[in-house]
Amino acid sequence: MPVTVKTFQAVSEAASALSSDRAARYLGGGTLVMRDLNEGDVSIATVIRATDRALQGIDAAGARIRIGAGVTFARVLAERELPFLHPAARSIGGPAVRNMGTVGGNLFAPAPFGDFTVALLALDGMVSVQGGFGVRDMPLEEFLQSRDRQAGALVVAVSCIRPASADAFRYRKIARIKPKGGSVITLAAHLPQSGGRVSGARIALGSMAPTAMRAKAAERALEGRPLDATAISAAAAAAGEGTTPTDNSLASAWYRREVVGVHLRRLLSGQES
């Protein structure tokens, strides 16, 4: 139960401390780590914090938006330059959780949580990780696949593209307790179009695998085609490929697999859920 709290100003120092202590956890907003401490997780001996301003910046000026890992969802909602991320930010917890939860921490949230990460994944998300030898950028998808081995690395920022148009990016969270509960399924799709055809489709799903995942078969079904009923039906039929949902108190794996295509169809055709 006794835990040592170490607070560093610089991210690099915090990252060094984190990587050199197997029993250390990095605490951003606290919504994940404090819960573990409250439950008596004896594997946590050290809590590491950083006050570096690099963790708090939002750069929305370019085609690629960069968000510091320590930015809360309340901050995202207050940012007028990021309206396309507001639905995802709003779907996380209640007001108090949004005042505390951070973009960086959300990357580590276990299913059925981590909805904001689903949105980032559909928007070609990248993660800046401070390791022992400096900062490295890696694709969010790659980061998620190796997430459990990233415990010693400190996330400094995430970045994503700005959607091609307001209609190109869509997000939806299917939850029993709307909007704050854990998700039955979370869906995000970025569908830029060129010459009337989808070009560069990205579809991400949450709660359909241990981490957010790309629905690549559904992406292929849309790529190069007009976003019409035929293409949408093909994408909906392929939505479950590669998914590995689990049973939990919100929904069974069977249910998730059965309905993911239904919700993807609704998302793509603009129907209400």
Next chain:
Amino acid sequence: MARTPLQFRHNGRDVALFVDGGSNLLVVLREMVGDTTPKFGCGQGGCGACTVLIDGDAHLSCLTLAEAVEGRAVETLDGIKSGPNLHPLQRAFAEGFAAQCGYCTPGMLMAAKALLDRTPQPSREQVVEAISGNICRCTGYEPIINAVLAAAASLRASA
């Protein structure tokens, strides 16, 4: 055992303590400061019974590292009354039957206060959103929503 010095402002009064490393703010408030108005509900962020304001924003004290409030202002239900007089929210909850067992009430009141401090005349939808992180087991939400709206109306009348 590692203990850390901690100073923060609690309902307008400076507090200085030594806290166990890794303690959450709720434990510090209840067991060290003696303020039992925030309630322990779930310990994992789902019920909102431990809602307090930190620098005016709603936070869940059970998920707040105590060391993180160094130098900040923490406000709990114990601090919202004005001298001997109830805050309009407290009066509205009492008069509007917006509490039954009362366990969720401190969290509800602080979530509502965070709303009214920023949006003195909220719509019903804004009230619903403001308390969406708080669970009530027995009163039901309608009397609570109506009480918050009544408090806003009385604040407007007195302004």
